[in-house]
Amino acid sequence: xxxxxxxxxxxxxxxxxxxxxxxxxxxxxxFNAYSLFRGKQHILTRIIQRYLSPVWEVTNVxxxxxxxGIVGFFPKTAYYYGTILLVPASIAVVxxxxxxxYYAFTTYGGLRQxxxxxLYGLSGLFIPASLSIVLTISEGGFVSEKSAGLExxxxxxxxxxxxxxxxxxxxxxxxxxxxxxxxxxxxxxxDEPATELLRKYALIWAVPAIVTATGIIVELxxxxxxxFSRLMDLWWLFGISFILFAGTVYLIWKRKLYGLAFGLLAGxxxxxxxxxxxxxxxxxxxxxxxxxDGFTNEAMAIALIIAFIxxxxxxxxxxYLLLRLFLFNKDYVQGNRDDHA
Amino acid sequence: xxxEESVFFSRVLTExxxxxxxxxxxxGVGIPLMIMIAQxxxxxxxxxxxxxLARRWTRGFVITVAVGVVTGTAIGLQLSxxxxxxxxxxxxxxxxxxxxxxxxxxxxxxxxGIYLYTWDRFENQKKHMLLLIPxxxxxxxxxxxxxxxxxxxxxxxxxxxxxxxxxxxxxILAMFTPAMPTKVAHVLSTAYMxxxxxxxxxxxxxxxxxxxxxYHKKALLLTMKIGLxxxxxxxxxxxxSGKYLAEYQPExxxxxxxxxxxxxxxxxxxxxxxxxxxxxxxxxxxxxxxILAHSNPNAEVIGLDQFPEDEIPPLYIHYLFxxxxxxxxxxxxxxxxxxxGTWFKMRFVTSKWFRWLxxxxxxxxxxxxxxxxxxAEVGRQPWILRGIMRTEDAATSSGQVDLMLLLFAGLYLVLxxxxxxxxxxxxxxxxxEQELTDRELEKEGELR
Numbered sequence: 001x002x003x004x005x006x007x008x009x010x011x012x013x014x015x016x017x018x019x020x021x022x023x024x025x026x027x028x029x030x031f032n033a034y035s036l037f038r039g040k041q042h043i044l045t046r047i048i049q050r051y052l053s054p055v056w057e058v059t060n061v062x063x064x065x066x067x068x069g070i071v072g073f074f075p076k077t078a079y080y081y082g083t084i085l086l087v088p089a090s091i092a093v094v095x096x097x098x099x100x101x102y103y104a105f106t107t108y109g110g111l112r113q114x115x116x117x118x119l120y121g122l123s124g125l126f127i128p129a130s131l132s133i134v135l136t137i138s139e140g141g142f143v144s145e146k147s148a149g150l151e152x153x154x155x156x157x158x159x160x161x162x163x164x165x166x167x168x169x170x171x172x173x174x175x176x177x178x179x180x181x182x183x184x185x186x187x188x189x190x191d192e193p194a195t196e197l198l199r200k201y202a203l204i205w206a207v208p209a210i211v212t213a214t215g216i217i218v219e220l221x222x223x224x225x226x227x228f229s230r231l232m233d234l235w236w237l238f239g240i241s242f243i244l245f246a247g248t249v250y251l252i253w254k255r256k257l258y259g260l261a262f263g264l265l266a267g268x269x270x271x272x273x274x275x276x277x278x279x280x281x282x283x284x285x286x287x288x289x290x291x292x293d294g295f296t297n298e299a300m301a302i303a304l305i306i307a308f309i310x311x312x313x314x315x316x317x318x319x320y321l322l323l324r325l326f327l328f329n330k331d332y333v334q335g336n337r338d339d340h341a
Numbered sequence: 342x343x344x345e346e347s348v349f350f351s352r353v354l355t356e357x358x359x360x361x362x363x364x365x366x367x368x369g370v371g372i373p374l375m376i377m378i379a380q381x382x383x384x385x386x387x388x389x390x391x392x393x394l395a396r397r398w399t400r401g402f403v404i405t406v407a408v409g410v411v412t413g414t415a416i417g418l419q420l421s422x423x424x425x426x427x428x429x430x431x432x433x434x435x436x437x438x439x440x441x442x443x444x445x446x447x448x449x450x451x452x453x454g455i456y457l458y459t460w461d462r463f464e465n466q467k468k469h470m471l472l473l474i475p476x477x478x479x480x481x482x483x484x485x486x487x488x489x490x491x492x493x494x495x496x497x498x499x500x501x502x503x504x505x506x507x508x509x510x511x512x513i514l515a516m517f518t519p520a521m522p523t524k525v526a527h528v529l530s531t532a533y534m535x536x537x538x539x540x541x542x543x544x545x546x547x548x549x550x551x552x553x554x555x556y557h558k559k560a561l562l563l564t565m566k567i568g569l570x571x572x573x574x575x576x577x578x579x580x581x582s583g584k585y586l587a588e589y590q591p592e593x594x595x596x597x598x599x600x601x602x603x604x605x606x607x608x609x610x611x612x613x614x615x616x617x618x619x620x621x622x623x624x625x626x627x628x629x630x631x632i633l634a635h636s637n638p639n640a641e642v643i644g645l646d647q648f649p650e651d652e653i654p655p656l657y658i659h660y661l662f663x664x665x666x667x668x669x670x671x672x673x674x675x676x677x678x679x680x681x682g683t684w685f686k687m688r689f690v691t692s693k694w695f696r697w698l699x700x701x702x703x704x705x706x707x708x709x710x711x712x713x714x715x716x717a718e719v720g721r722q723p724w725i726l727r728g729i730m731r732t733e734d735a736a737t738s739s740g741q742v743d744l745m746l747l748l749f750a751g752l753y754l755v756l757x758x759x760x761x762x763x764x765x766x767x768x769x770x771x772x773x774e775q776e777l778t779d780r781e782l783e784k785e786g787e788l789r
Binding site: 072086101102315325 | 400403404406407408410411412413414415417418419421422423424425426428429430431432433434436437439440441442443444446447448450451452453454455458459475507510511512513737738739741742744745748749752755756759760763767
């Protein structure tokens with residue numbers, strides 16, 4: 001394994017972590033707002049608040065980790081993506097900022113207004129939409145290198161069906177991942193009405209999630225044939241991912257083993273995410289930048305990997321403690337304890 | 342938009358983001374230590390007031406952390422979005438501390454979540470306090486790692502450039518630049534100092550606004566003591582910073598002190614204005630600059646005459662420097678008088694006017710932090726990476742920076758208003774007296 005591959009795998013793994021934890025977070029915000037809109041807030045709010053409160057900050061760090069790490073391992077991405085993404089990334093940051101701070105303001109500061117709940121819920125859909133555009137751009141075809149510098153063709157980007165399919169996929173996945181997780185969480189809290197409602201959401205969003213995912217593969221055939229053929233070489237990985245998907249839906253449908261159902265879902269996304277990543281190899285940005293010509297020097301790469309391993313040694317036990325105290329603590333989950341400062 | 346405009350707006354946007362972020366970041370680095378000290382004193386003295394102090398500070402702290410996190414994310418991304426050429430180069434040499442900062446912050450975020458939601462969960466208060474240690478360490482290390490990057494921008498090392506190619510890169514050497522020790526120490530001690538004075542300012546304000554509770558008096562004395570200790574530390578570190586500048590960035594020191602001609606036994610210019618290249622109304626302290634720069638009244642101090650015109654930082658940094666130092670001295674004196682006055686039971690330290698001075702100290706300390714960072718950043722101009730890359734060559738070529746400036750200005754306005762409303766509401770709705778009575782009742786209920 002070369003240093004380049006270790007670097008990109010580490011980053012990809014963290015991005016995967018972000019996709020899962022952020023999806024749970026975004027989806028929870030949306031379901032919360034939606035249930036308020038439908039007058040069913042009493043069913044969901046408590047369970048969603050219990051989950052979100054102690055972990056919201058941690059979610060953000062996964063993203064920061066990814067973009068700081070990618071500039072470390074692949075400094076050329078700072079030039080390419082930094083120049084292109086000024087507008088979409090700024091919009092995403094502003095949305096993230098509003099969302100994160102208003103979460104703290106409402107939860108700890110008692111700023112409870114319906115308006116904010118709706119804004120909070122909707123921002124959770126706009127953020128994955130704006131972030132997913134980066135994936136579309138990475139497929140190439142929207143960036144041109146001119147004498148004045150790099151330019152992003154917004155018109156081509158926003159009229160491309162690929163862009164919108166990826167946006168829809170990101171939204172459907174967010175809601176699907178979140179619903180499956182919260183079904184499990186509500187079930188652990190012995191909250192039957194919430195479990196039933198979330199189970200319904202999970203089953204509803206399973207369909208668009210899998211349909212758009214398949215649709216995107218088809219669209220890539222025209223948009224980026226090279227990438228498409230590499231995707232096809234990995235068909236068996238997507239097959240495994242589909243089987244895991246079917247398993248999750250079956251368990252949720254039968255109201256059985258929600259914990260395992262979420263495990264299968266995580267597996268489904270992990271396999272698909274890595275299959276996509278591997279097929280994207282070696283390009284970071286079609287056709288300008290590969291992981292080889294964008295890579296940092298050897299000394300820095302080794303230093304970063306050592307720092308990463310040391311960091312993980314610190315983080316994994318802490319994350320475990322966090323999960324044990326809140327996610328897997330019966331008293332906390334069922335609402336028998338609230339020791340907030 | 343021409344490239345000149347892109348550079349200009351990139352600079353304005355970065356300055357805006359940093360100026361806003363640094364308020365929350367400074368408080369975010371300093372407050373965990375204050376909470377820890379208060380909780381520790383509370384456990385030691387078995388004094389419910391200090392424990393409650395820690396608890397109430399924690400609640401406010403969460404709000405400032407939230408804003409600090411999101412603006413920190415903004416500046417983290419803006420570095421790449423606005424300065425892609427710089428980050429491409431920096432990524433190769435100084436990515437390590439940036440990367441480690443995310444770990445430090447990760448660590449802090451996890452334990453803050455735990456600390457926040459485990460008040461009263463443990464029988465033994467000490468166990469709960471232990472959870473705060475990683476928060477304080479994580480917060481301080483975030484500051485250390487980021488300051489290391491800033492130190493690198495001031496005194497880059499750990500690489501060579503041969504034919505435009507970066508070679509011989511040594512990430513560890515790049516972290517431990519000559520600028521690093523004084524800069525890191527200065528950032529940490531001023532963060533603790535500022536946090537202490539901001540909290541003191543709140544305590545004094547409550548006392549002025551009619552609450553005469555002993556709780557606020559304890560808070561005030563504790564924070565003023567901590568503030569005094571760290572302002573003395575800051576002054577000592579400031580002396581070392583002067584010596585660092587004289588040795589490694591003489592143009593920055595010379596511009597800050599309006600020291601035009603290289604000379605021995607150089608005097609220090611305090612205040613004054615610059616009129617057509619001539620210093621007027623300044624207080625001139627003989628030999629002081631030579632002492633500051635080299636601990637020797639007769640030592641030679643390099644002046645601006647040694648540098649080409651286009652490598653001299655803007656001369657207005659003198660005002661920023663003076664502002665920072667003056668506030669620092671003022672706060673040292675104020676806290677010293679307060680602590681001594683309390684010790685010797687002098688009446689005037691509890692008088693209204695003196696408490697108003699303490700209230701004023703909070704905002705003043707924040708202004709000093711801002712002035713200090715503007716001085717640090719403007720004083721490095723025209724370089725983004727001293728001697729290697731000019732700021733104008735580092736900026737993005739994108740034409741939409743002005744729009745993004747408006748977007749972010751709107752964001753910061755919303756965040757500033759939001760955080761102020763939430764913080765004042767949080768404490769007004771639940772005053773200390775109320776909370777103390779509630780806790781009393783709760784305890785009696787448990788006993789019965």
